[in-house]
Structure formats: C-alpha cells, structure tokens
Amino acid sequence: MTTKKKDPAPAPAAAAPAAGTGDIRAVVNVPIEDLARNTRNPRSEVTVDADLVRSIAAVGVMQPLIVVSDGVRDGGPKYRIIAGHRRLQAAIKAGLTAVPCIVRGDLDDAPEQIVAMLAENKDRTDLTVSEEAGAYQALLDLGLTPAKVAKKTGRSVAHVGDHLVLARQSERVRGYVDKGQAKLSDVAALDEFSDDHEEYEKLAGLIGSPSMFQLHLEYARRRRDRAAAAKAARDELAGRGINSVTLDELGEEIAQEQIDAGVDPDEVDGAADIDDVWEELDAEPDDPKSAEVRALVDVHESELVVWLRRRTTPETGSEQEAAQREESAAQARRREEDQAIRQQTEEVAAAARVRWRHLAEQARGVSTAARAEELLRPVVVHLAADRMRQAPLKHEYVRVILGLPEVEITWTNTTDATPVGDIEKAIGLLNRHQLAAAAYLLDEGPQWEMGLLNPHNWRDAQSTRNGTALEDWKERLSLEWGYELADIERRLIVEGETARAAAATEEQDESDVATGEAAGDGAA
Template sequence: MTTTPTTSEFALVDIDHVHPHPRNVRRTVTGVDELAASIKSGGLHQPLVVAPAAADDAAGYTLVMGHRRLVVAPAAADDAAGYTLVMGHRRLAAVQSLGWAEVPCVIRYDLDTEAAVLEAMLAENMARTDLTPTEEGDAVQALLDLDVTPAKIAKAIGRTSKHVKDRAQIAGLTEKARTAVDDGQITISDALHLSKLDGDHELAERVERFIGTPNFRYTLEKALAEAEFNRKRDTILAELTETGATITDGPAAAGPDEVRLFLAQRPDDVTDPTVSVYVAEYQPWGGNSAPRVQWVQIRPRAEEDPTEGTTFVSAEKVPEDNEEDTAAEEAREAAARAVREEQNDKYRQERRDRETAQATRFRWLHEKWREGMRAEPGVRERQLRDLVAEDPDGYRMASNRQRLAPIIAGPDAELDGDDPALDPAGWSLDRLIFAAWWIHIGHDRDHDALGVAQSWDDGTVAYLQGLVDDYDYPLSTVEEAHIDEYEAFMADADQSAEDD
C-alpha cells in the first residue's frame, strides 16, 4: 500500500487505467484527428488530470476535465481501482489513437467526491469559450443534484448565482428547445421564458412549433400570458376548494320552478347549498387580467321577492306557459346579443393580438438595451435629427424617463421615477440617444400601434419598419397584417379622393 499524497502528484499512468467520466461536461469530443497529428509531431504539452476512482470502478483513472488536455484524479486507496479522467477527454482520445501505452497525468487526491470532480470539470471547461449553454446547464444541474449550492458553483466558475440558476433552467428544456438554444435559433432570454412553461406541456409544444419562424416570440408572449392566467386560476380554485364552496364548470342551471341569480359579490356563507361558483377559463382577449369569479344562487321561483336583501348582477327570466310572443322576443334578443358578443370577441381578440405584439417588441428592445442598444450605422444620427425636428429649441433629458421602464426592466416592469435604473449618468452614448428618442418619439409611436390600423399614420409604420432595419427585429404575422391593412386603407382613401 502506497502513502497517498495530500494534494496531487505527477505520474505516468497505464492508459487502460484512465476512464472518461460518465457525466463529462462536454457531450461530444471533436477534432481528435487534428490533435493526434499535433501530438505526434510536437508531443503532448499538458498532462491529463485525473482523480482516484471509486473502489468498485474499473482499474485506472477517470477523465475529469478537458478535451485537448487530460486531467485525472487518483483512484481509491487501492490503486487497482483506477482513475477517473477529470480534464483532457480529447487528448486521451488522441493518444489512444496513436497507440500510447502510458500517458502523463496529474493525480488529484483532493477531488475525493463526485461533487468535487464535477465542479472541477465545469470550472475548467468554463475557462474556454466553446461550451454550449445546455452543456453548461447540464453540468450545473448535476452539481445542484449533489446539493452543491448555486453560490458555491458560481464562485467556482467565476459567474453569478443568477447565471447558475438560469443555466439550470435551460437544462430542463425539451430536446427540441435545447437544440434550438445551442444552434442560436433562440436566445438565452427566450429559453428562460420558455422554461416558465415547463409545467404546461401543451403550451410549451405550441410555442416550440414556431421555433425558427418570425412568430416564435409572439407565440411565446401569448403562451406566457395564458400560463400566468392559469396559475392565478389554479390558486383561486385551490382557495375555493379549501373553503368548501361548490365549484361548477359553468353557471349552475336553474330548474323549471327556479330562478338563477348572478351575485355581484361573494356571499357570506359560501357553503350555502343554494350557492355555487365558477371560475372562467382563459380567453385570448383576457390578457393578463385576473380570472373572472362568478357566484351563482338558485332560488325557488315561487318566492314573493327572490332578490330581497341580495346584491346581484342579473336574473334569468323563464317565460310562463303560453307566453309564446315573449319567448320569441327573448329568442330574438338572445340572437342579437350573440351577434354583438361575437363582434365584441373579435374586437377584443384583435386588441389582445396587438398587445401581445407590443409585449414582444418590448422584450426585444429590452434585450437590445442589455446589449448596449448598438444599432446599424446612421441610426443614431437619424434619431438625433428626429429629436431636433420634434423640439427645435433644444433637447434635455425629460423627467418622464419612466416611459423607458418596459425596455430597461422588461415588458411587465414598472419603475419608480427615482429608481437607479433610470439614472442616465451611467448610460453609454448609444443608450442616451436611444432613450432620448424613445421618450419623445418611440413611446408614442409604439402606443399608436395598439390602435386599429385605420388610426395609424405613416410614422407608425415607419417606426415598426425601423425596428426591422435598425435592430433586426422580426415582425410577427400580426404586425405584418396590420401594416398591410393600413396601406390598403390609405390606398382606398387616396382612390376615393381621386374619384371625388
């Protein structure tokens, strides 16, 4: 039995005793042939790093970190157990292809736990630039599974705790989404928002179908709004269940001798057998509003005054026998209400589509702000010219910088006027010019885009097209349709003017 050094030692190790780590941070080893040719001509410049494998592992060393350089750690007290490779998976593959019998290794005796090995592997690979987001996420999640805290992981890899938690979220995405992240089809920010749909596979799959299309972000925004609505609805239903209330899928039906009342407020006794409640399902035009909770009470029709002492919205009327004219009139009124409601639903849906498109634009601009608001050449000059045209007497940073809140902090954010994020002292020139332009011009044009296309003007269309030209913003089909609708409306107006 040899004495185990306290930290590490250098040794030539039988290449058959070095084993790649089964949870290697990198999923693929590339460029082996090129590296083998380099090693053959110039030798191996860096040893592998290994750690002692567990007693029940195959003899040798286990690769812990690295693809070009092998890093191993010492085996258990019985050296026959072998070593786990910590660093140098690619170099190990290269020297194996050259037929080497032994390989120089640094044996790390301090890497004596699975967590220590994984942490060392991740830290070594993070020093390089070609680790994919999902590879990093998988490694982070593996450490979290071993009860290593986000703060400790962050310190080991030189990142923030938020960075660690974000990468762990990416690790939980579906394979399609993970591939899209690594291929650059969707951004890290997109991936993090997509991960919020993890609890609703139907919503997530709906969004993933649009990966690689201009409507991906728009569909993602719609799905996030629906998911938030459903979370609120589930919370309300859980609370109602706890109180013992009778919950129905829709308004409880009244019998032939009963009347149904829609109560305007929650009754004092929610367990009253005559009272029930239903919570409306998500509607696309509902936006981020809270789910509608409707209390219903069924009372006998024979009561002299069934509404006495009760606050209610409306009571359904059931025609008496032989009141055919009344029934026919009510049928006509019901049909008219249905037509009006269908039209209102259409207007609400169109409004909601425009609101979702705006949220998508804000999230895009939010990412651009975080990147520094760098734009195509000439954009800043044009924005400054727009400002001068808007206020020829001179410009100063306006007090209403809160208009920038959805761009600086995200689509749903609200910032107080004295929030440090709104202090322009630390902004770059690009951000300063954009902020000035947005406060005076961009904000109003974006707000105009919430109206029907007939209320737009050329500035609204120019604003949307400017996002495409200046910041590579991908218009959704909804925005494209509204631009087409505006242009068709203006063409008709011009034709009518000529005819007159």
C-alpha cells in the same frame, strides 16, 4: 513491412505515487490501458481533429493529462481522467501506448472532480451551454446547493440558476439553446409553465423561432393571469356564500335540465341554449344568492363576473316568446362579436408588447455614431417643427436656437413661416453632439423660456404657475449653459428676495406679538 510507432519520450517522469498521497506535481508515464474516461465529464462528445493527432504523432503529448487514482487492476494503479480526454483519444489514434499524466491526490471526491473538469473545459470554451448546465446539475445531485455550486465554480448564483433551469428542460429545448436559436431568458420564461403540460409543449415547439415564441409567450401569460383572476373572483364569491359557475358548468346545468324534462340526450346542447335560458344583467342584483340568479365567471369576458337571471318562460307561440327568442339571439350575437373584438384587441396588445421589447433591444444595440445621428435627426426635426407651430414667440425661440433666418411671425403664419425643409437643412448641419444639445433645448426649453418672459417669474422663487421646474431651468441656464444674468433679470431676482425677506420678518414680528399677548393674558 511496418513497425509499431515508438512513443516519443516524455520529460523524465517520477514513479506513480500511491493513491491519496496528495502529491499533485509528479508527472508519470501511464499506459493507455490503465486510463479510464471519466463518466462525470460535462462534455458529452469528445471530438479530435486531425491536426492534434499529427502533432502528437510528431512530438508526443506535451501537456500532461490530469488524472486521479481509481483503484487497482491486475496489481497496478488505474487512473480516471479529469482533464485530457481529447489528448488521450488523439494519442490512441497516433499509435502511442502511454501518455504523461499528473496524478491529483486532492481530487478524490466527486464534486471536486466535476468542478475541475468544468473549469478545464470552460477555459477552452469547449462546453456547450447545456453541457455546462448538466455539470451544475450533477453537482446539485451530489448534495451541493446552488450557492455552493456558484462559489466552487466561480460563477454568480444567477448564472448557475439560469443553467439549472436549462438542465431541467427537454433535449429539444437544450438543443435550441446550444445552436443559438434560443436564449437562457427564453428558457426561464418557458419554465414558468412547467406545471401546465399543454401550454409548455406549445411554447417549447416555438422556442426556436424567437418572434413567434415571444408572441405566444405573451398570449400564454395573459391567459394564465386571466385564469388566476377568475379563480380569485370565484373564491371571493364563495366567501360571500355565492355559488359561481363557468360557461361550461352553466352549459352542463342547462343540458341536465333538458334531459330531466325528457329531451333526447343526443339532441341536447346546453352551451348553445345559454342565451335562451339566461339573460345578462347590467350589474349585480339585489338577490345574488337567488336560485334564479347565476354569477358567471368567464375569462373571455371583459368583466370577469357576469350576472345572469333566468328568463321567464312565456306561453309557447305567443308574441312574448317570439320577442324573447329574438332578444336571446341578439344577445348571443353580441356576446360572440364582443368576444371576437376582445380577442383581437388582446392579441394586438400582446403583439405590441413583443414589438416594443424588440425595439428596446434594437435601441440598446445601437453602437455607431452614424446610426445614432440617423435616429436623432428626425426627432429633433419633429421637436423643432412642433414647437414652431405653437406660438409666435416659441417659433422665434426655435429659429434662434437653430440659426434660421429671421422672418416676421404672427399668430396666423406660425405653421407656414418656416418650411420643414428649412428646418431639416439647418439640423442636417449639426453633428451628433450638437444634435443632442439641440434636442435638449427644444424639448422643454420653449415652455420655460415663455415663462421667463413674465417679470413676475424672475421675482418669484416658487412660481405657483410653473412650480419648481422653472427654478431648475434658471439654475441650469447658469450652471450648465454658462448664462450670465442680465441686469434686469438680476434686479428682479433681488426684488423678489427682498420682498420675501420682508414678509418673513413681518410674519415673525406678528408671531412674537401674539406670543407676548398670550403670555400677558396668562399672567393676568
């Protein structure tokens, strides 16, 4: 024989307060049948694990549910849950008939309830990204602005905005984000094409495959930009009183001319005959408004506007007609070949941009010293080898910086005097801090050090050959690298300063004399 499980006794509870009293501290024992699920709960699915059920069956609900009054039923209060949907379901499975609740009289309006539920779920990291987005959208639907939603929820406006974009997407797209197969930045990029159903659907079908999505996103953006540029070109031509045509429009025009000439409509293919009827010009003609001229705006061409002139009609069967047909066929082949090459070039460029962004993300993800050294060493080796090949003195500079053995250098042996293996061995002895310093010194150091071999560049504060960069190098030698100037270097600097001071004094004297002479002329 089984007996009904007795509810564990909660802490002493006060009587249920009247709705709207504002008392948010009282804990009351509420019959389960008087509790209703909140339809505005951001979490779409309430799942309960067995451990929670066993815990509640053993010791009861230790953390009261948060509820608000929801009217009167059968003479008693009914409550709607703000926080505790899982605890309620677990309590039901554990056989309880009542649960402890805190009645919040300060959460009467819907926006405040949504914010409270959102905060409660976010604290437990229970919400999926799309559920959080749905909560923000619900607040928006209740009249709040994105800025107010951000303020109420303690999130940034950008965070709320990104999630609101997600809330507008299809269930399929939201699912990709919840599974971690797409990022909010991907969704924002997809949303750029919300007004282009065909393009949107293509991209939405790829958003779960990051590499493919990024590649086709780049293609789509280029197509969109080319279409916008083509529209701008047509508007500019229209402003000049010139009627432009697209490839399709020109094909339709030729087809109509053929039909008007008595050709069977079933045999008409205006697009295929464009190069037979029109020849491409090298530049805009002097008579762009002529009926025999067309401004073809084609997004597939390297130049958006291609100028065409109607071909003269030669006598049928003549050598001129044969030559014209051969020329038009060659022009058509060139057009197809050029378009194929341009398309390949554009696709390769688009793929490269995706690859570069991927590499940038990978670079920002480098977090270990071992990986940093692995990446930096070949760079320093390349810098050293490249500088050593340039000139004997640069070769010597690099050799000294890296602590390589002294060798005799001439213009004829700069490339082979120090094998790359020796350079790699020397650099292999450096730790990551020394690698960074060596990379700095090998980057532009040889150029400035060669400049400082010229005494004039120590005298001249603003070398006309090297500009201010050489002066910056001098300052860094002292300030950053603790270099103490040699007597000759200090003497040359003083000579330069003295010469400049003397020149300035002389210039000022000449100016004073000129001013005095001008004053004397005026007095006379």
